[in-house]
Amino acid sequence: MISYEFLTSKKTEEALDYLDKFSKVQILAGGTDLLVNIHKESPRLPPFDYLLDISKIPELxxxxxxxxxxEIGPLVTHSRLISEPLIKDNFPVLIEAANTIGSTQIRNRGTIGGNIVNASPAADLLPPLxxxxxxxxxxxxxxxRALPLEEFLAGPxxxxxxxxELLTKIRIPLLGDNYYTDFQKIGRRKALSIARLSLALVTKIDKEGIFNDTRVVPxxxxxYPQSFPKTEKAINGKSIFNIDLEEIGEIVSKEMVSVTxxxxSTPYKKSAIATLIKRALGKIVEEVKTNE
Ligand SMILES: Cc1cc2nc3c(=O)[nH]c(=O)nc-3n(C[C@H](O)[C@H](O)[C@H](O)COP(=O)(O)OP(=O)(O)OC[C@H]3O[C@@H](n4cnc5c(N)ncnc54)[C@H](O)[C@@H]3O)c2cc1C
Structure with missing residues (x-):
């Protein structure tokens, strides 16, 4: 059994003091990843002497x-994200992703900060973020210090x-006009991991129906989640009226294999990821045409 001393903070300053004063501290937010790892004595968990509970810090x-x-505090839960009008109006793609996370209980406890710092290859908020x-x-x-999220991730x-250090803020630039977003996911957590794949798509479509500033993150x-620059480049400049979805599907599959x-599992994932990008692009194309 893992043994440790339990610390709790109600203020960020106090938590930072603990992190400064003690070494080998594990931070506890909602606990939906960490407590499972402690219970399983997961080899991923580094040895630690203190568990610092930050879940009651209102400032976060x-x-x-x-x-x-x-700007989003790290202790914002998935349920809170889903019900927040500011997120609904500006980043519906985050709500689509948060809605797919675990069960109601997990969404009520799990936080955006924990999802980011746990850095699972399957963390659902990472691709849209x-x-x-x-x-x-x-x-x-x-x-x-501030870092782009993509640079903050260093591996699975x-x-x-x-x-x-404590993660104290997540900052997302507003998208501006004519941006469209989508999140696609297949598979359930309890199924074989082979069946789990997701994709976030953000793109701008100008008045002529041309894709710009496309971001594709499976x-x-x-x-671990990362941008797919070759696929993004292949979509940019294409028209919503004649984009070849099959061709983009092949490009995204090839780009995945170039990384992995x-x-x-590759034969399954190649066709699954192609399906996800075709669905996401198809949905956005329909949305633009309906808005015209
Ligand atoms: C049954 C079940 C189903 C799940 N389903 C999904 C799913 O479908 N999709 C998905 O993405 N995830 C899923 N999860 C994983 C989990 O719920 C999420 O990753 C959740 O967002 C983690 O947040 P937390 O607050 O519980 O993190 P915790 O478990 O408290 O912490 C996770 C890690 O982040 C660190 N940490 C947390 N906050 C901070 C901070 N502010 N600063 C520095 N470090 C910090 C902790 O030290 C720890 O290393 C599931 C988990 C369970 C148990």
């Missing part, structure tokens, strides 16, 4: 509009967070 539970950004160009703010007693279940397709190499 905000969702606010600041100039051209929406990367596609939305989210930034993370990390705070320690030495100060604050790995990030660039330092032991004395989940569970690569060791051929594996036993």
């Amino acid at each position: 539970k905000f969702i606010t509009l600041v100039k051209n950004f929406i 990367i596609a939305l160009r989210a930034e993370v703010e990390l705070t320690s007693r030495k100060g604050k 279940y790995k990030t660039k967070i330092q032991p004395n 989940g569970s397709a690569t060791p 190499g051929e594996r036993w």
